[in-house]
Amino acid sequence: MNPKDAHQPVPEFDETAQDALMDAFIEAIIVMDENGRIERFNQAAVDMFGMTAEEAIGGDVSALMPEPDHGKHAGYIDRYLSTRKPHIIGIGREVTARKKDGTLFPVHLAVGEVGWQGTVRFIGMIRDLTDDKLAEERRLRQHTDMITASRLTTMGEMAAAMAHEINQPLAAIANYASAAERLLEAGPENIDDVQSALARIKAQSHRAGDIIRKLRSFVRPDSASLIAADLKATIEEISALAELDARANNISLKIEIAEHMPGIVADGLQIQQVILNLLRNGIDAMIDTEPANRSLELHGYVSGADEVRIDVIDQGHGISDDVAANLFTPFYTTKPGGMGMGLAISQTIVKSHGGTLGFENNPGGGTTFYVTLPTKVT
Amino acid sequence: MSDQHQSVYIVDDDSAVRDSLSMLLKSVGIRSRAFASGDEFLEDFDPTWAGCILLDIRMPGVSGMEVQRRLKEQDCSLPIIFITGHGDIPMAVEAMHLGASDFVQKPFHDQELLDRIQLALNENREQQDEIALKRSAKERYATLTPRETEVMNAVVLGHANKVIAMDLSLSQRTVEIHRARVMEKMRVRSLADLVKLSVLLFS
Numbered sequence: 001m002n003p004k005d006a007h008q009p010v011p012e013f014d015e016t017a018q019d020a021l022m023d024a025f026i027e028a029i030i031v032m033d034e035n036g037r038i039e040r041f042n043q044a045a046v047d048m049f050g051m052t053a054e055e056a057i058g059g060d061v062s063a064l065m066p067e068p069d070h071g072k073h074a075g076y077i078d079r080y081l082s083t084r085k086p087h088i089i090g091i092g093r094e095v096t097a098r099k100k101d102g103t104l105f106p107v108h109l110a111v112g113e114v115g116w117q118g119t120v121r122f123i124g125m126i127r128d129l130t131d132d133k134l135a136e137e138r139r140l141r142q143h144t145d146m147i148t149a150s151r152l153t154t155m156g157e158m159a160a161a162m163a164h165e166i167n168q169p170l171a172a173i174a175n176y177a178s179a180a181e182r183l184l185e186a187g188p189e190n191i192d193d194v195q196s197a198l199a200r201i202k203a204q205s206h207r208a209g210d211i212i213r214k215l216r217s218f219v220r221p222d223s224a225s226l227i228a229a230d231l232k233a234t235i236e237e238i239s240a241l242a243e244l245d246a247r248a249n250n251i252s253l254k255i256e257i258a259e260h261m262p263g264i265v266a267d268g269l270q271i272q273q274v275i276l277n278l279l280r281n282g283i284d285a286m287i288d289t290e291p292a293n294r295s296l297e298l299h300g301y302v303s304g305a306d307e308v309r310i311d312v313i314d315q316g317h318g319i320s321d322d323v324a325a326n327l328f329t330p331f332y333t334t335k336p337g338g339m340g341m342g343l344a345i346s347q348t349i350v351k352s353h354g355g356t357l358g359f360e361n362n363p364g365g366g367t368t369f370y371v372t373l374p375t376k377v378t
Numbered sequence: 379m380s381d382q383h384q385s386v387y388i389v390d391d392d393s394a395v396r397d398s399l400s401m402l403l404k405s406v407g408i409r410s411r412a413f414a415s416g417d418e419f420l421e422d423f424d425p426t427w428a429g430c431i432l433l434d435i436r437m438p439g440v441s442g443m444e445v446q447r448r449l450k451e452q453d454c455s456l457p458i459i460f461i462t463g464h465g466d467i468p469m470a471v472e473a474m475h476l477g478a479s480d481f482v483q484k485p486f487h488d489q490e491l492l493d494r495i496q497l498a499l500n501e502n503r504e505q506q507d508e509i510a511l512k513r514s515a516k517e518r519y520a521t522l523t524p525r526e527t528e529v530m531n532a533v534v535l536g537h538a539n540k541v542i543a544m545d546l547s548l549s550q551r552t553v554e555i556h557r558a559r560v561m562e563k564m565r566v567r568s569l570a571d572l573v574k575l576s577v578l579l580f581s
Contacts, residue, residue, distance in 0.1 A: 164436070164463050168392045171485040175398030178488035182405040197401060204394055 028126040031114070034081065036061045039121070048107075048128055051100040061124070066098045066252045066295070081120070094129065096252055102291035104250055106133045137244060165211050169204040176201045229268045231300055231308055231373070232257045238272045242279045249283050250291045257300035261308055262375040266353055271373075274346040274357070278312040278369045281342065284335060285316025285367065306375050315366040319359065327359070384429040384499050386410040389419045389445065390461060391437045395484075399432065406492060408499075416440030420448055428506050430457040430498035435466050435473065435481075443473055450477065455505050457498040508578070515575050518564050526563070529556040533569070534576040 011017070019042075022029050028045035032038050041056040049056070049064055056063075092110035099105065106129040114121040180197040183190035239255050246253035264271075275298070282296045293315050303309035319327065326332040328347050333340030343357075350357040355373040362368055386403055388410055390396050396412040403410045409429075413419035417440050419431075431449075435442035446458055457479035462470045470481040479501065480494050522530060525546075532542045539557065543550040566572045 167463050167484045168395055172392070172394035172398040174485045174488065175395070175402040179398070179402040179405040182402075186405070193401075193405075200394070200398065200401075204398075207394070 025125075028124075028128075030056075030061065030064075030124040030126065032061050032122050032124070034120040034122070036122075045126070048126065049097070049099050055100070064097055066096055066104050066292075097126065098292070102250075104247070104252055104291075105130050106247075137247075162211065162215050166208055169208040169211070172204045173201050173208075176204070227265070227268070228263045229266045229271070231261050231264055231271075231310075232259075234266075234268045234271055235275055235298070235300060235310070237268075238276050242276060245280065245283055246296055249286070249294070251283055251286060251294040251296050253279075253296045253298075255298045257298075258302065261300065261302065264308060264353075264373050264375055266373065267349075270349045271353070274349050274371060275310065275312070277342045277346050278371070281369070282312050282314035282316065282367075285314050288317060289315055303372060307372050308375055309373075310371045311368050312370070313362065313366065313368045315362075318361045318365060319367050324359075328357075383409065384502065385427070386429055386495055386499075387419065387427070387431045387456070388412040389416060389431065389437075389442070390434040391415060391439075392434075395434075395461075402488060402492075403495070408495065416442065416445040420445060423449070423452070423454070425452065425454060427456060428502060430459060430479070430495065430502055432459050432461060432495070434461045435469055436463060443469065443476075446473060446476060446478060455502075455509075457501050459494055459498055512578050512581075515564075515579050519579055521563050522560060526556050526560050529553060530560045530564070530572070530576070533557060533560070534573050 019040075022040060022042035023044075025042060025044055028048045029040070029042040030038055030045055031040035038056050038059055038061055041053040045056070046053055092108055095107060095109050096104050097107045097109075108127040108129055110125045112123045112125070114123055176197040180194045180201075183194050183197070235255065235257060242255075243253055279296065279298065286294045286296070295315055297311075297313045299311045299313070301309060323334060328343050329340075330344040331340040332344075347357045350371055350373070353373055355371060357369070357371050359367055359369045386399075386408055388396050388399050390399070390412070391414060393414070396414070400410045400412055413422070416437060420440070433442045433445055440448075442460055449456070449458070458473075458477075460470050460473050460478055460481040461484055462481050463484045470478075473481065479498050482491050482494055519527075519530075528546060529542060532545065537545070539550050539553045542548075543553045546553070548556075561567070561572065564572060564575060566575060
């Protein structure tokens with residue numbers, strides 16, 4: 001090294017140098033003050049959130065988070081400052097972030113505390129996990145597809161399969177009947193053929209009856225499948241599936257189930273179908289909702305002495321009185337291509353468990369569907 | 379004109395649907411043959427068959443759409459009527475785009491179904507007649523001598539005898555004789571009929 005170079009005056013590491021340093025990070029770097037106000041927003045953050053540094057700086061960091069974190073973020077910081085008990089600060093974790101246009105995406109967030117001359121700042125380092133998540137989702141979807149196919153057939157699919165099954169004997173009956181009619185018109189010499197057509201009509205109507213009986217037993221828990229079930233575990237088993245659906249529709253899904261819930265006696269598979277059906281309805285109801293407002297929540301809690309309750313809360317279009325009047329009527333649907341069986345079957349299942357299935361429109365918009373289940377065998 | 383008897387080829391996995399369709403068709407004097415799967419049908423399929431195919435769109439194993447695709451590969455011209463159930467309409471529409479003649483929804487309205495089958499059979503008969511006509515026209519065309527062939531090809535392009543005579547370096551009289559022989563061998567009375575036949579031949 002040329003000794004002369006070593007004596008070159010080193011430029012001061014000023015603000016522009018700091019910006020250059022921050023922009024060199026591949027991760028998004030956000031510096032905020034102790035109130036969560038953004039002070040710095042590097043180039044990667046600009047790219048990631050789709051907003052300029054000017055737009056971001058001075059604003060509240062909670063703008064980059066979806067509900068429910070959005071409203072609670074100030075509380076998170078206060079809690080940390082008073083308790084010093086880290087949740088995210090000092091530890092990295094996966095959270096959902098929100099772009100300027102409302103698109104939700106998964107990120108890994110690590111927050112560090114910067115103490116400097118008596119001031120406190122926080123520095124957030126954010127890595128976009130969309131690509132990682134996509135690969136993981138593909139794996140998960142393949143896995144859950146298998147589960148869905150083998151045991152978690154959703155109600156719409158089940159109803160469509162049943163309709164197909166019942167259609168076969170009905171089609172056959174219609175054909176035999178019109179053949180018989182034509183044979184009789186042609187003359188009395190065909191009476192043997194007519195008789196055989198009638199016998200086949202009888203057999204096919206029995207076949208249709210058998211299919212209906214099967215359908216009934218499908219929605220009525222048989223005593224063998226009634227087992228003591230843990231509601232939390234039952235719902236958690238399907239949460240990954242629901243999560244995928246929600247994220248595919250840009251919806252943030254929050255599942256909150258109280259600890260130490262009393263056990264229920266239930267056909268877990270049927271309860272899963274009911275819950276999944278309610279969650280899917282909630283997702284469908286929010287198709288026209290602003291992406292930023294799309295949130296779906298599931299709360300499980302103890303609602304009475306011998307009763308637990310699950311609320312599924314959407315921010316959709318609510319339910320009009322007209323629709324409400326027919327909501328549980330079989331084959332009534334407001335969805336294009338819908339079968340109109342989901343809620344009808346769900347209600348039958350819940351009732352046969354001794355519970356109730358109902359709904360109420362939320363004061364602030366959207367609908368809450370609730371299921372109550374007894375915690376003791378009746 | 380076609381010598382092949384027309385049949386309705388029923389492909390459906392449900393035995394009661396097959397049996398009842400056969401009985402319905404028999405009651406109005408239409409022959410049918412039934413197959414329990416797409417595979418069974420494709421195995422037996424013979425390109426000389428005449429009639430139409432009544433094909434269930436939703437079957438275990440080879441699907442109705444797949445049967446349609448494979449038949450197309452074999453240049454099968456039998457009209458296909460798809461049998462569809464609840465929720466199969468988008469599939470049926472796609473099948474129509476791929477050349478299916480029609481579709482009917484299960485359960486069937488008997489008259490509607492029979493009308494559609496009749497239309498498909500008529501469509502097939504016209505195809506069969508055209509095929510037969512084409513075959514016989516080809517046979518007659520093959521009997522022409524090379525010179526007669528040249529004359530015919532020029533005549534149907536609308537060339538006058540004089541022009542043909544010059545082009546082929548023949549006398550006008552010779553062209554007239556060849557021309558008369560062509561009309562006789564092709565069994566047509568007028569130039570218009572000869573043109574029609576040539577359109578069929580080269581289509």
